[in-house]
Amino acid sequence: xxxxxxxxxxxxxxxxxxxxxxxxxxxxxxxxxxxxxxxxxxxxxxxxxxxxxxxxxxxxxxxxxxxxxxxxxxxxxxxxxxxxxxxxxxxxxxxxxxxxxxxxxxxxxxxxxxxxxxxxxxxxxxxxxxxxxxxxxxxxxxxxxxxxxxxxxxxxxxxxxxxxxxxxxxxxxxxxxxxxxxxxxxxxxxxxxxxxxxxxxxxxxxxxxxxxxxxxxxxxxxxxxxxxxxxxxxxxxxxxxxxxxxxxxxxxxxxxxxxxxxxxxxxxxxxxxxxxxxxxxxxxxxxxxxxxxxx
Amino acid sequence: xxxxxxxxxxxxxxxxxxxxxxxxxxxxxxxxxxxxxxxxxxxxxxxxxxxxxxxxxxxxxxxxxxxxxxxxxxxxxxxxxxxxxxxxxxxxxxxxxxxxxxxxxxxxxxxxxxxxxxxxxxxxxxxxxxxxxxxxxxxxxxxxxxxxxxxxxxxxxxxxxxxxxxxxxxxxxxxxxxxxxxxxxxxxxxxxxxxxxxxxxxxxxxxxxxxxxxxxxxxxxxxxxxxxxxxxxxxxxxxxxxxxxxxxxxxxxxxxxxxxxxxxxxxxxxxxxxxxxxxxxxxxxxxxxxxxxxxxxxxxxxxxxxxxxxxxxxxxxxxxxxxxxxxxxxxxxxxxxxxxxxx
Numbered sequence: 001x002x003x004x005x006x007x008x009x010x011x012x013x014x015x016x017x018x019x020x021x022x023x024x025x026x027x028x029x030x031x032x033x034x035x036x037x038x039x040x041x042x043x044x045x046x047x048x049x050x051x052x053x054x055x056x057x058x059x060x061x062x063x064x065x066x067x068x069x070x071x072x073x074x075x076x077x078x079x080x081x082x083x084x085x086x087x088x089x090x091x092x093x094x095x096x097x098x099x100x101x102x103x104x105x106x107x108x109x110x111x112x113x114x115x116x117x118x119x120x121x122x123x124x125x126x127x128x129x130x131x132x133x134x135x136x137x138x139x140x141x142x143x144x145x146x147x148x149x150x151x152x153x154x155x156x157x158x159x160x161x162x163x164x165x166x167x168x169x170x171x172x173x174x175x176x177x178x179x180x181x182x183x184x185x186x187x188x189x190x191x192x193x194x195x196x197x198x199x200x201x202x203x204x205x206x207x208x209x210x211x212x213x214x215x216x217x218x219x220x221x222x223x224x225x226x227x228x229x230x231x232x233x234x235x236x237x238x239x240x241x242x243x244x245x246x247x248x249x250x251x252x253x254x255x256x257x258x259x260x261x262x263x264x265x266x267x268x269x270x271x272x273x274x275x276x277x278x279x280x281x282x283x284x285x286x287x288x289x290x291x292x293x294x295x
Numbered sequence: 296x297x298x299x300x301x302x303x304x305x306x307x308x309x310x311x312x313x314x315x316x317x318x319x320x321x322x323x324x325x326x327x328x329x330x331x332x333x334x335x336x337x338x339x340x341x342x343x344x345x346x347x348x349x350x351x352x353x354x355x356x357x358x359x360x361x362x363x364x365x366x367x368x369x370x371x372x373x374x375x376x377x378x379x380x381x382x383x384x385x386x387x388x389x390x391x392x393x394x395x396x397x398x399x400x401x402x403x404x405x406x407x408x409x410x411x412x413x414x415x416x417x418x419x420x421x422x423x424x425x426x427x428x429x430x431x432x433x434x435x436x437x438x439x440x441x442x443x444x445x446x447x448x449x450x451x452x453x454x455x456x457x458x459x460x461x462x463x464x465x466x467x468x469x470x471x472x473x474x475x476x477x478x479x480x481x482x483x484x485x486x487x488x489x490x491x492x493x494x495x496x497x498x499x500x501x502x503x504x505x506x507x508x509x510x511x512x513x514x515x516x517x518x519x520x521x522x523x524x525x526x527x528x529x530x531x532x533x534x535x536x537x538x539x540x541x542x543x544x545x546x547x548x549x550x551x552x553x554x555x556x557x558x559x560x561x562x563x564x565x566x567x568x569x570x571x572x573x574x575x576x577x578x579x580x581x582x583x584x585x586x587x588x589x590x591x592x593x594x595x596x597x598x599x600x601x602x603x604x605x606x607x608x609x610x611x612x613x614x615x616x617x618x619x620x621x622x623x624x625x626x627x628x629x630x631x632x633x634x635x636x637x638x
Contacts, residue, residue, distance in 0.1 A: 051480055052480075053476060053479055053480060053635075053636065070482060073480070073481065073482045074482055076480070078477075078480040080473060080476065080477060080480075082473055083472075083473050083474065083476070083477045084472030084473055084474050085474060085477075086305055086306070086309050086469075086474060087309055087313065088308060088309045088312035088313055089305060089308060089309060093305065093308060096301070097301050097302070097304075097305045098481065100297050100298060100300075100301035101298050101301060101302075101478075101481040101482060101483050102481065102482060103482070140477075144481075
């Protein structure tokens with residue numbers, strides 16, 4: 001697959017602060033790239049440089065092999081972290097406004113159906129719930145039938161149910177061969193939606209690849225979680241690695257689950273509430289940076 | 296063009312649905328004009344007022360025996376044509392010219408007070424030692440009420456506030472809320488966005504103004520001596536100039552408070568010095584000079600000339616040119632400095 005979008009050595013300084021410090025990546029057509037990182041990692045600045053909203057200090061962005069220009073603006077759909085729309089406009093009017101700004105246009109009925117906005121069309125956009133608002137903003141990002149869709153933390157602030165629904169929606173959009181670039185600090189979201197993830201910290205990409213590949217590369221173990229209240233042993237005496245920095249759970253890293261469980265049983269640690277889980281992207285971030293993703 | 300009209304349409308809807316603001320735009324000028332008409336309607340000047348065209352810096356009582364009359368206010372007049380117009384409008388009861396002999400005087404034959412003051416003048420003239428010759432110049436014309444003079448001021452002020460705040464403040468709000476940034480991510484160009492804002496506000500404020508003008512005319516029966524079309528042209532150019540200033544102020548700011556402060560700094564001097572409430576004829580030269588810089592002054596001077604004196608296109612051409620210049624200057628500056636987003 002050829003790269004539809006390429007970022008080369010993007011740098012953005014705000015005074016002495018390097019918000020983005022030499023970021024490069026390629027996105028192939030029809031795939032989903034997730035930029036994963038904590039708040040302040042430079043994800044939003046990176047995508048806003050690519051979108052042409054923020055000028056870069058240096059570096060370049062190529063769209064279909066050429067510097068991103070008017071064609072890119074026609075063919076990109078963008079959902080910012082927060083966007084206030086005009087006051088007093090209904091959902092239908094907001095959609096119509098943005099629809100008329102493009103030469104390339106999707107069928108509005110289809111966009112409305114995909115984003116499940118049929119019942120909200122005549123409502124004032126300020127009276128939507130968080131999830132409804134995000135669906136409207138997604139619909140606005142889709143009115144030009146974009147080839148590339150940018151979603152900047154689209155589910156931040158949504159309840160788990162609304163988040164799930166939104167993910168399903170993005171999957172449906174992706175299935176139409178759209179390229180998606182997503183920033184998020186929910187590793188679950190990145191895992192669910194992205195073909196490739198790039199983990200960012202302090203303005204740099206510190207790891208990149210498919211979620212499975214990244215996890216396989218960095219981990220061979222699994223985690224045994226024991227509630228802290230059940231774990232009465234002295235950590236120093238445990239013959240397995242006990243992970244630092246976890247709050248409510250004691251986490252034991254092991255490649256030998258049977259041996260670990262046998263040890264815990266013999267030490268009279270209750271097993272009713274233990275959980276065995278594979279390594280996830282959250283662990284990977286912690287491993288790479290020594291910090292938690294949502295810290 | 297489709298993009299421009301889409302943005303303009305959206306802005307129109309936003310304005311029209313904001314009922315409170317719309318009502319305010321209509322209610323404020325009507326309430327002010329009606330209230331002031333009631334307050335000032337019954338009050339008459341307690342004295343007779345006579346304009347005097349004279350040589351020298353001050354009025355010399357010796358120049359004519361009439362000038363010693365008690366209970367008559369004598370005011371200096373400089374410009375003859377202007378002074379005669381005041382007689383026609385009943386703003387002075389009589390005008391006396393003592394620069395030459397024989398002395399001349401102008402009196403409005405429609406004015407009851409003029410009739411009495413003329414009697415006083417002739418009597419004092421007869422009583423004088425040699426009864427100097429007097430030339431009578433009759434003038435006609437209806438009285439101009441304060442409310443007739445005030446009305447263009449109030450409508451102009453309403454246009455000013457609506458244009459400056461309705462564009463300046465709103466664009467800053469759009470920028471702060473991120474709406475401009477969202478538009479930036481579309482193929483919409485800055486000039487299309489700006490043009491849409493100008494056209495939307497222009498359309499709405501002119502509709503409101505015409506509506507209020509026609510409505511008040513039915514209630515107050517104020518004069519419109521000149522062309523209504525020309526008056527509309529003055530309002531149009533004036534509104535464009537004021538919107539352009541609003542856009543210039545809004546070009547960069549991201550704080551509504553700061554923008555609002557700036558807009559106040561611009562509107563208040565215009566409110567006070569552009570002659571909304573009272574004429575600046577008696578004020579210092581520098582004040583009048585400063586006032587000439589304000590588009591509101593140009594707008595009010597031109598519209599009063601059209602409404603009260605029946606001025607034609609050539610008479611108000613200087614004001615129209617000044618408004619066109621202000622509009623062009625600030626539109627260009629506004630477009631040059633325009634920024635979509637918060638840095």
